Amino acid sequence: MLAQLTTVKARLGITDTTDDTLLTNMIAHASGRFDVQCRRLFTRTVNKEDEFVGDDTELRLICYPIETVASFHLKYDETEGWVLESDVDYLIRRGSVISLHGKLASEAEQLKVTYTGGYVLPGTAPVGSEVALPSEIEQGCVEQVSYWYQNRNRLGLVTVSGEGGNVQQFAQLDLLPHVKAVLMQHERWNN
Numbered sequence: 446m447l448a449q450l451t452t453v454k455a456r457l458g459i460t461d462t463t464d465d466t467l468l469t470n471m472i473a474h475a476s477g478r479f480d481v482q483c484r485r486l487f488t489r490t491v492n493k494e495d496e497f498v499g500d501d502t503e504l505r506l507i508c509y510p511i512e513t514v515a516s517f518h519l520k521y522d523e524t525e526g527w528v529l530e531s532d533v534d535y536l537i538r539r540g541s542v543i544s545l546h547g548k549l550a551s552e553a554e555q556l557k558v559t560y561t562g563g564y565v566l567p568g569t570a571p572v573g574s575e576v577a578l579p580s581e582i583e584q585g586c587v588e589q590v591s592y593w594y595q596n597r598n599r600l601g602l603v604t605v606s607g608e609g610g611n612v613q614q615f616a617q618l619d620l621l622p623h624v625k626a627v628l629m630q631h632e633r634w635n636n
Contacts, residue, residue: 447476447487447578448586449567456591464594471590479586482620485509485633487578489563496557499550503542505633508562510540510576520555527557541633582631585624592621 446469453468454460480486486493486508492515493508499519514535518527534546549556564578565571620628 446472446586447479447566448472448583448590452567452583453587453590453594456587457594467597468590468594471593472586475586475589475593478589478620479582479628482625482628483632485631487564487566487582487631489561489565489575491561492559493562494557494559496555498552499554499556500548500552501556502545502548504545504556504558505542506558506560506562507633508560509633510562510564511537511543512561512563512574512576514543515559515561517549518557518559519550520557521550579631581627585627589621589624 450465450469450472453472454465459468476487484507488508489512490508493506495504495506495508497504514537517530517533519530520527530549533549536544536546538544543558543560564582565575566578567583571577619625
């Protein structure tokens with residue numbers, strides 16, 4: 446999760462444990478929503494596997510920054526399955542893209558890269574080449590969860606006054622504008 450329960454509770458001024466489960470679920474939801482919004486995984490993952498078309502030479506990984514690349518495999522058909530490719534020449538660019546020095550296969554084959562990437566989440570200290578989650582992502586998660594919690598009884602409901610009484614309808618929920626602005630800086634680029 447992109448924020449710790451203790452940090453969210455401190456932001457909200459909550460000292461009891463009554464809503465810990467609710468807040469934990471909100472943190473999990475916000476964390477997943479941030480991944481979807483940015484088209485990537487923020488959480489550090491060991492032995493993550495991403496697949497590409499065999500002739501791709503610019504591999505935009507979903508979980509970055511890239512820490513290490515373990516292997517490349519090609520699949521020519523289902524009978525033979527994945528075959529390890531050795532001595533693959535590549536360069537890691539911008540911490541998120543593997544640039545191959547040449548095509549490994551044709552567009553009819555599949556390419557799989559196994560790697561370790563992503564950010565170490567709050568509450569755990571990075572070791573070696575590991576990278577901590579940017580503080581603005583953590584703070585964005587804290588603010589989003591705090592907003593949802595403070596408005597939990599009104600989320601999604603808009604009251605419109607009309608002749609003869611109130612009309613209630615559900616509104617489209619979205620991220621807070623300042624949280625969305627932060628996330629835009631961390632979106633995975635597709636081209």
